Amino acid sequence: MGLLLTEDEVMLRDTAEGFFADKAPVTSLRKLRDERDETGFDRSLWAEMAEMGFTGVVIDEDHGGVDMGFLAAGLIAEQMGRNLSASPFLSTAILAATAIREGGSSEQKSEWLPKIAGGEAIIALALDEGPKHNPSGTSATAEKSGNGFKLNGSKAMVVDGHIADALIVAARTNGEDGDSEGISLFIVNPKTQGVSTERTIMVDSRNAARIELDNVEVSGDALLGTVDDGMAVLGKVLNVGRAAVAAELLGAGSQAFESTVAYIKERKQFGSIIGEFQALQHRASHLYAELEIARSAVLAALTALDNDDPKAELYCAMAKAKLGSVAKLASQEGVQMHGGVGMTDEYDIGLFMKRIRVLQELFGDAHYHMNQFALANKF
Amino acid sequence: MYMQLYAYEIEDANMSDLKAFAAEVREWLEANCPEEMRQPISGDKDICWGGRNWKFQSDAQKVWLERMAAKGWTVPTWPKEYGGAGLSRAEEIVLQKEMKRINARSPLDSFGIWMLGPALLKFGTEAQKLEHLPPVARGEIRWCQGYSEPSAGSDLASLATKCEDMGDHFIVNGQKVWTSYADQADWIFCLVRTDNTGKKHHGISFVLFDMETPGVEARPIKLISGRSPFCETFFEDVRVEKHNLVGTREKGWDVAKYLLTHEREMIGGQNQSVSRPLHELAAASLGLEDGKLSDPMLRAKITEAEIDEWAFGLTMSRKLAEAKAGASLGADSSMLKYYGTELNKRKHELMMDATGHDGLEWESDRSDDGKMARSWLRTKGNSIEGGTSEVMLNIISKHILQLPGA
Numbered sequence A: 001m002g003l004l005l006t007e008d009e010v011m012l013r014d015t016a017e018g019f020f021a022d023k024a025p026v027t028s029l030r031k032l033r034d035e036r037d038e039t040g041f042d043r044s045l046w047a048e049m050a051e052m053g054f055t056g057v058v059i060d061e062d063h064g065g066v067d068m069g070f071l072a073a074g075l076i077a078e079q080m081g082r083n084l085s086a087s088p089f090l091s092t093a094i095l096a097a098t099a100i101r102e103g104g105s106s107e108q109k110s111e112w113l114p115k116i117a118g119g120e121a122i123i124a125l126a127l128d129e130g131p132k133h134n135p136s137g138t139s140a141t142a143e144k145s146g147n148g149f150k151l152n153g154s155k156a157m158v159v160d161g162h163i164a165d166a167l168i169v170a171a172r173t174n175g176e177d178g179d180s181e182g183i184s185l186f187i188v189n190p191k192t193q194g195v196s197t198e199r200t201i202m203v204d205s206r207n208a209a210r211i212e213l214d215n216v217e218v219s220g221d222a223l224l225g226t227v228d229d230g231m232a233v234l235g236k237v238l239n240v241g242r243a244a245v246a247a248e249l250l251g252a253g254s255q256a257f258e259s260t261v262a263y264i265k266e267r268k269q270f271g272s273i274i275g276e277f278q279a280l281q282h283r284a285s286h287l288y289a290e291l292e293i294a295r296s297a298v299l300a301a302l303t304a305l306d307n308d309d310p311k312a313e314l315y316c317a318m319a320k321a322k323l324g325s326v327a328k329l330a331s332q333e334g335v336q337m338h339g340g341v342g343m344t345d346e347y348d349i350g351l352f353m354k355r356i357r358v359l360q361e362l363f364g365d366a367h368y369h370m371n372q373f374a375l376a377n378k379f
Numbered sequence B: 001m002y003m004q005l006y007a008y009e010i011e012d013a014n015m016s017d018l019k020a021f022a023a024e025v026r027e028w029l030e031a032n033c034p035e036e037m038r039q040p041i042s043g044d045k046d047i048c049w050g051g052r053n054w055k056f057q058s059d060a061q062k063v064w065l066e067r068m069a070a071k072g073w074t075v076p077t078w079p080k081e082y083g084g085a086g087l088s089r090a091e092e093i094v095l096q097k098e099m100k101r102i103n104a105r106s107p108l109d110s111f112g113i114w115m116l117g118p119a120l121l122k123f124g125t126e127a128q129k130l131e132h133l134p135p136v137a138r139g140e141i142r143w144c145q146g147y148s149e150p151s152a153g154s155d156l157a158s159l160a161t162k163c164e165d166m167g168d169h170f171i172v173n174g175q176k177v178w179t180s181y182a183d184q185a186d187w188i189f190c191l192v193r194t195d196n197t198g199k200k201h202h203g204i205s206f207v208l209f210d211m212e213t214p215g216v217e218a219r220p221i222k223l224i225s226g227r228s229p230f231c232e233t234f235f236e237d238v239r240v241e242k243h244n245l246v247g248t249r250e251k252g253w254d255v256a257k258y259l260l261t262h263e264r265e266m267i268g269g270q271n272q273s274v275s276r277p278l279h280e281l282a283a284a285s286l287g288l289e290d291g292k293l294s295d296p297m298l299r300a301k302i303t304e305a306e307i308d309e310w311a312f313g314l315t316m317s318r319k320l321a322e323a324k325a326g327a328s329l330g331a332d333s334s335m336l337k338y339y340g341t342e343l344n345k346r347k348h349e350l351m352m353d354a355t356g357h358d359g360l361e362w363e364s365d366r367s368d369d370g371k372m373a374r375s376w377l378r379t380k381g382n383s384i385e386g387g388t389s390e391v392m393l394n395i396i397s398k399h400i401l402q403l404p405g406a
Helices: A007-023 A026-034 A043-052 A070-083 A089-103 A106-117 A230-264 A278-306 A312-343 A349-361 A366-376 B015-032 B059-071 B089-101 B111-123 B126-137 B252-273 B278-286 B296-322 B332-359 B371-379 B389-400
Strands: A123-126 A141-145 A148-159 A166-172 A183-188 A195-201 A207-218 B143-146 B162-165 B169-180 B187-193 B204-210 B216-221 B230-241
Touching (some): A007 A070, A070 A089, A070 A278, A089 A123, A089 A166, A089 A183, A089 A230, A141 A166, A148 A166, A148 A183, A183 A230, A230 A278, A230 A312, A230 A349, A278 A312, A278 B296, A278 B389, A312 A349, A312 B296, A366 B296, B015 B089, B111 B126, B111 B252, B143 B169, B162 B187, B169 B187, B169 B216, B187 B252, B204 B230, B252 B332, B278 B296, B332 B371
Parallel strands (some): B143 B187
Antiparallel strands (some): A141 A148, A166 A183, B162 B169, B169 B230, B216 B230
């Protein structure tokens, strides 16, 4: 893999760079937070993202998308990471779009994909239940009930679950806790009787939800993919999600790093610019190296997804593991090198640290993916 | 050697021409690469360095070098008149892939190919190229590098080996250290001081001379690994012909820097040549429990190292693809050198952890004469030679991050 961007990709990246810096900079996130916005995101921004084609980046043209692929999606996510732009891009345009494109019936595709591409529907993935990512640990259940199913269980860390027009719920139709088989996916209207949603504002001022499913009746048409084989769809969705989150981590980590380097070129102590101190120079240079290595991991994972590489899952695990630790290091070093002001709310570096903390946890932290990597390599 | 390890993407090239070339290469390799040269390298003895006094390990090693050199494929992208085959980058990639496909060994490894060659191609006169490059390509002359001195290590530009102008020739006096394989080399490319009146980067010149010239003495240095890949090299009234000055007099630092970026890429890439994955070595030594390495703490560290190694390899390919064919990577070569050598040290520490008591054996046949332990010790030099890790971080600070005072 040469991992070079094509002209189209460079153009997309430049467009996204200008767009998010202009329309959704860090000050927008602060505004949503400080005004205690009920949705936690900006609907007009989402509409503009739809006009730009960002929401349809992985949706085929027949369903209203621009079909530019996963590398393109990652380039957009990276720019959102740089600006801490709040939007349902990950939940809806990446995860839900991939789930429906991969596993949806033609009716489901016609119903949802154009709405996602058009910015008219927000869809959240309700998968994890406990404190850590664990897809095969799904214990929510879906029992046969007439022609449909009856869902029970509780979900946590449902990103954008508080504003979703539909939920993609993973529930067990067979097997036991820990089995990766026996899980099925359902598209559920959150207004259905028995669904209760609690908005959970997270440390990064972004939003997720805890969702309770209490005897929720859905029709047979709600099934997404095949009964008991939800993992076939979910596996792809999670790979894509991990690569996209790794791309966002790359953006957030790079921005945290660059603003720290800019800061140590200005701050004076002991009569010197602190960037003259070798103790800081070497740590900054080490981070530069780590971020370059991390960038290759992200580009390779996204490219492997676009190429349907048989090792795509391993690439995504590698990228998520690497970015989880590198972006965390970038934010930790960033706060330390900012000194006292790094601890203040006024400076952005703390916001980057918080967002990175959430992203590194999403869909498996570095430890989770290191373990997956080792298992895949049979050790 | 190292250049063959990177997978390049073929772009822009005429694919059907390349396919025809690939078929031709495949057929030729099939017919000409001796079976013995398709076996994995088991130790240093299997690497062919060439030179006047080279003793071939086997007939196969000799035949393989001769056949490849006749094709110009020991230095495939060099122009034909200098012993190469004039291949494009895309064709070189094809050749590398085809060689890798049958596990063909590199026919010739040499500092002449990796370091002197690129420098002469860029800075040498036509006569210098014609005199020195073809013997490098054929493996007839083995070169060594005279850079570091006892008082000029990381601070290389403070070198003091004196080179006096005697009218029709130069006379060199001084001492070099860490001269790789100087005791086995035929010629040396050497940094000398022709002027000491200005700043330290000025007044350095790049000269070439035969190691058999009277007044040259190389003494091997015994290392912690018990091996002696380096020498102290002494020059006493050594006569150097004027036509063996490369580039502009007093501006040898430009040649030196250009050559150093090639050296750094080479050292940074060395960790990729360890053939067996770390986890396999560990599994063979420690065993698995429920499909997992039996030591969970070591398992985590090995995993982290292998992930870093994979991502580092991807970065090597990306950076080389970004720098256009033949172009230098600039300061990023320092980043690759830093990361690659630190990673290699980490890997060898983990290899020692994984092999435990077995890895500590120093002299037995069972341990291949202490190969594990000696390699582990050798890697400690990776982050010192060719510029220490600290100097690499300084270079990144100065040239990439542009931090003040760096």
